Amino acid sequence: MHLVAIGGSDAGISAALRARELDPTTDVTVVVADAYPNFSICGIPYYISGEVTHWTNLAHRTHADLEATGMRLRLNTLATSIDVHGQRLHLRDAAGAESLLDYDELIVGTGAVPTRPTIQGLDQLGAADGVHLLHSMGDTFALTQSLDRIDPKTALIVGAGYVGLEMAEGLTARGIHVTQVEMLEEVLPTVDPELGALVHAELDRHGVSVHTSSRATRIEKIEGGLHVSGAGPDQEPLSWDVDLVLVVVGVTPDTDLLVRAGAQTGQRGAVVVDDTMATGLPHVWAAGDCVITHHRLLGTTYLPLGTTAHKQGRVAGENALGGNVRFAGSLGTQVVKVFDLVAARTGLREHEAVAAGFAPVTTTATPDDHKAYYPGAHPITIRVTGDQHTGRLLGAQLIGARGTETAKRVDTYATALFHGMTVDAMSELDLSYTPPLGSPWDAVQMATQAWARQHQHATGADQGASA
Amino acid sequence: MHLVAIGGSDAGISAALRARELDPTTDVTVVVADAYPNFSICGIPYYISGEVTHWTNLAHRTHADLEATGMRLRLNTLATSIDVHGQRLHLRDAAGAESLLDYDELIVGTGAVPTRPTIQGLDQLGAADGVHLLHSMGDTFALTQSLDRIDPKTALIVGAGYVGLEMAEGLTARGIHVTQVEMLEEVLPTVDPELGALVHAELDRHGVSVHTSSRATRIEKIEGGLHVSGAGPDQEPLSWDVDLVLVVVGVTPDTDLLVRAGAQTGQRGAVVVDDTMATGLPHVWAAGDCVITHHRLLGTTYLPLGTTAHKQGRVAGENALGGNVRFAGSLGTQVVKVFDLVAARTGLREHEAVAAGFAPVTTTATPDDHKAYYPGAHPITIRVTGDQHTGRLLGAQLIGARGTETAKRVDTYATALFHGMTVDAMSELDLSYTPPLGSPWDAVQMATQAWARQHQHATGADQGASA
Incomplete structure (x- = not known):
């Protein structure tokens, strides 16, 4: 059994790691276009800023770590075409030498390329x-x-x-x-x-x-x-x-290789895969930024994220070995630090929810991250979106100062969304509390309670009263 | 309709607030033994330390805030007995004057008293x-x-x-x-x-x-x-x-009033209630540290926590008005800051899980809170407990430095436990990632993956390999 992955970033490496973890007898080759397998491209801004002191630190795993798992790496090697029926890849190395590589199962993780906007002069300058x-x-x-x-x-x-x-x-x-x-x-x-x-x-x-x-x-x-x-x-x-x-x-999916092999494309030109990460081409799987994304609330969309690429690669690696697992779907959970602020979101915003057939309404709340009497409390601005007919939680957006645990508070919403909770049911969650780090109703719940007060009628004795 | 709550702490006040919120025509009286309604007793250590600069800051709401909701407060007033059939309370004020208070519905939140260990001299000194x-x-x-x-x-x-x-x-x-x-x-x-x-x-x-x-x-x-x-x-x-x-x-439930009124007691002598917070005595509800706690994994236990008292009080307040809501159950989620460390837990530890009929096994992992290449990364020590037969997540314990978002990472486990997730399925959660605040697989997931590698067989092609 020879499993070949194309792409040295999150999807390809995750697939290769998963295959080696599940069956150490599997022969695994990863074809990498450049010399930098398994680098954290999300870390590049922190290398530019000087916070990451050496570029080699951006590697999730070193070359030696990767080889220690038993996978083979073909660096500086471009996959130029897939012979689907012959189950082999055409490769070209940095010196221009061409070669063929047979596979039993192929996982394509070619990722994305930066989008080039229409700016006069951009193509001439570099x-x-x-x-x-x-x-x-x-x-x-x-x-x-x-x-x-x-x-x-x-x-x-x-x-x-x-x-x-x-x-x-x-x-x-x-x-x-x-x-x-x-x-x-x-x-x-x-x-x-x-x-x-x-x-x-x-x-x-x-x-x-x-x-x-x-x-x-x-x-x-x-x-x-x-x-x-x-x-x-x-x-x-x-x-x-x-x-x-x-x-x-932004980025555009890098699909040339798969499209020339006969793969179908969908949203934003990304390659269509099912939730097993199968492309429909025999023995060809794909994952990461080059494919459409199964989304738990939207069906499918294009939503390139490193977290998703890791999950999809893992699923593809397992299924390529004969497994039967499914990518559970994205919720678009994202977070970014900008100077001393942290901005996070998960699920849908109103216009996205409307497009998906929901009836969204949104409420903003600004609960403190912890009890105000303990020093250093800061408000977190939270926008909760829920369906006004069913009460279902649809999404949450949060902005808080660094140190307010905003990045992991969005995860509570993400986990609730994963399970299709209603906004109101969030108050049932048993979340942690100590005055320096939270409140008896966590900020997450104060925000959902604000939504419920604004948009839901009482469930108690007085059905007419606002809850 | 006259609703009376006994107790000015979390349960009593939450019940009163909920009743006033649901039906502003309800007449609500809260009988408070001392002069300090709605104080955050969890904040006392921070007043002693000097971090809270004035004791009045420990009030979740001021006396004026509470009265603005329309509830009436009877401070420095002790409820000395409940006349269940007459639906009235015997009260005694600070001057020793006795009085009666009629109620239509009664919610008892007498809380707990500090446990007095057997130490010679303790009773003589003060x-x-x-x-x-x-x-x-x-x-x-x-x-x-x-x-x-x-x-x-x-x-x-x-x-x-x-x-x-x-x-x-x-x-x-x-x-x-x-x-x-x-x-x-x-x-x-x-x-x-x-x-x-x-x-x-x-x-x-x-x-x-x-x-x-x-x-x-x-x-x-x-x-x-x-x-x-x-x-x-x-x-x-x-x-x-x-x-x-x-x-x-620790504390001992303060049940004297309810026991003399005929209430049943259970674990640790706490008053038995069902998940509607009914005591079984007609028109008498109880909530908070004086009652047994419904637990999503244990059935019932005694587990006094402010978060639980808030939730139970809210349920009691709604049901006393004729509502039909249920306390969804505790998971024992707790967190404490000790100097520069944060320790948190949710769910069960092994001995508790064994007693509840599970087959628990536990794995320790020490993933970093965020990518190590970004400055300031610290390991979080995470112990994940799961059932070795079913793979069900049973509990998690975490210790991390302050600033590692440990307090809100436990909430992801708590939300997963709420929904009965397996340890393995935690890898499906779409959690947030940016290098300064997380990892593509969050620390929460690295810990569950470590558990799965140690305790689960592969679900892929090679059923014999360790996943």
Whole structure:
């Protein structure tokens, strides 16, 4: 039995690890396009900021750790095509030499590539000019080389999603003045604008110049730097002279290999898989950022997350060995730290819930993270979304100061969503309490009780009274 | 409709609040034995330590807040007996005047009293001698008066449970050298000794002199202080001269009123109630530390916790108005901060699980709270207990440094236990991840995966391999 995984990131490595864990007699090869298997690309902003002191620390496991599990790694090797019926891969190494690799089962985890927005000049400029995209370790080294060479005083970041925000913090930590340009109405567009505004204020507090509802439309090289032209909320012209430009506006699934092999595509062009991670092509499985995501509330969507890639890879690795497990589905649980704030979400926001056929209503509450009488209490802003007909919990969004355990409070909502709880039933959960770290009703429950008071009628004697 | 609650702590006030919330036309009276309704007795150690700057801050709600909800408070009033058939209470005020109070529905939340261990001299000595128990606000004022009067340099605490540990920290924060004497083999006996040992080490690090497997057997007043005699692990005599003694060895349900009214008692002498909080006596409900606790894994037990009292009071308040809700049951979720450590548990430990008919096995793991490459990562020691036959999650115990979100990580286990999840299924939960605050598999999941690797066979192709 020869299992081959394509891709050295979360999905491919998780699949290989799971296969070796379940059956140490399985022959496992992982084909990795670059020299950096099992690197934590989510950690790149912290290497750029200087908080991670050496790039090798970004490896979840070292090359030696991986080989110690018994898997074989083929680094700097590109899978150029899949011969589905012949059950073999065409490979090309860094020197251009081509070869074939037979497999019994194949797991494709080619991931995603950074999305290139339509900005005039972007395709002509590159790392040598101080214009960067950021996704891989190769991109990371190109950026750190620019930082060393240019020693920028100013940078412009296109995009204010997770990576854009983390990079705004990382470059600010290096003493670089950051201008951040976001096309949508508020930063961190994965949460409601009311909450994004809190992140916006945090960026302001740390000296980042934020332009929302704005676009960068053109980048030009000028004497000593870069000139970026754009447009503001009212289409008024904007322009910035900066030393460095970073474009981080999301990712696009890297599906070329699978599509040429005959795989079907779905949302956002990602490859269609079922919840066993089967592609429909015989003996070909796929997982991670290149595939559609089964979602417990939405059915399927495209929602590339490292946590999901780990889970899907694990499922694919087990099923490729003849197992019969299913990916239980994503809830889109996410968290980001932006300077001293933590923003998290799980489940659906109203517009997503409406599209999925629910009747969502949302209530904002601002309970303290712990009893106010104990020093250091901070409010957490929590938006709870539930279905007004069934009372079902649909989602939660939280923003709190670092130290308020916001990142793990979202996990309570995620676990409740996993089980389809109602908003009201959250009050039945036996959550922990001590005055320095919580409240007798946890902040999580104070927020669901606020929702219930606003949207539900009493279940008690007086059916007409508001509960 | 006149609803009367006895007890101004969590259960009584929660019942009264819920009744007023559900039906603002309900006439609600709360009979409070002292002058301190709705005080957070869990916060007392932080008032003693000086972290809470004024005792009035310990009120969850002020007297005015409570009256604004429309409830009536009868302070400094003792309920001396219940006339069940006449539906009226006999009361006695602080001046000794007796009166009667009619009710339509009665909710009893008399709580608990501090347990008095068998220590020679304890009954003869008291606050005037610097010998204290600690449970009520009255006890608190007596203690602060002693601290002001005696200005103790040394104190001995009998008991190393939650309150004993918090008080060891609180008195140490005041510059007092603390000796702590615990009868059981390790401090914090509500967690396994392996974890208690970590708390023990934390006490050592902060200068507390800890004696485990030891007892205080006699307290005597001596010139300028107190002499405490005791016995160590091998029955060797121990003695200490200290300025102050604090005895905090748990609580005993305060059931006298209900028992004289004809209520049945169960575990630890607590009053038997069903999960609607009915006592069986007509129109008499009870909640909080005076009653047995419905437990989702144990059936019933005695497990006095403020979180539970809030939930039970809320249920009693709703049902007293004719509602039909049930207390969903405790999981014994608890957390305590001891200096810079946080210790938490939920569900069952092995001996408790065995007694409940399970086949528990436990695995310890020490995953980092977040990716090690990001500064400030600390291991969390997690003991996961599951049933070796069914794979069901039975309990989790965690100890981590402050700042590791340990208090809210236990909530993920608590929510999983609430839903009867298997240990293995925990890997399906979509939990949040960002490198500064977590891992792609959260620490919670790394611990359950460690359990599964140790105790479960593969579910994949090779049924014989260890998963």
